[in-house]
Amino acid sequence: MTSKTTNKFSPEVRDRAVRMVLDHAGEHPSRWAAVTSIAAKIGCTPQTLHDWVKKAEVDSGQRAGFPTEMAEKLKALERENRELRQANEILRKASAYFAMAELDRRSKP
Template sequence: MADRSVRYPQELRERAVRLVAESRPDHATEWEAMRSVAQKLGIGSTETVRKWVRKAEVDAGVRPGVTSEESAELRRLRAENRELRRANEILKAAAGFFAAELDRPQRTS
C-alpha cells in the first residue's frame, strides 16, 4: 500500500499544474499529460497530479466546486462551533451545579 503521509511542497504542486497546462497540446489526452508530468517531477501517482489540477481549476473558477479558501473557512468555522458547543455544555453544567446549591436549605448554627 502506498505511503499517504508524503507531502509535496506547494511550489511543486503549482509547477506540476502549470506543466500539465503547458504540455496538454503535446499529448493526446489530459491524462497522458498528467502522467508525463508526474514521471518528470518524480510524483508517485498520476492521480495525485490529477487532484492538484482539478483543485487548481476549482480555485480559478473554471470548474464548479468548493475552493481551497472556502474549504479552509469551513474547517475553521466547524472547529469554532465545536469549541463553542463544548463551552456551552460546561456553562450549563456549572449553572446546574450552582442552582442546586442555592436550592439547598441553609443551616443555621
C-alpha cells in the same frame, strides 16, 4: 491548509507541475496521459497530480466547486462552532450544578 501527512512537495513544485500539465495537455492524447507523464518526471503519483490540477482549476474558477480559501474558512467556522457548543454545554452543566448546590444549601436548617 495543512494535511495530516507530511507534504513531500513544496507549493512551488505543485504549482509548476500543474502549469506543466495545463501547458502540455495538447501534446498528449488525453489529459490523463499528460498527468501520467509529468507525474513520473516529478516523482508523484498520477492521481496526486490530477488532484492538484483539479484543485487549481476550482481555485481559478474554471471548474465548479469550493475554492481552497472558502473550504478553509468553512473548516475554521465549523471548528469554532464545535468549540462554542462544547463551552455552552460545560456552562449549562456548571450552572445546573451550582443551582442544585444552592437549593441544597437553602434546604438545610
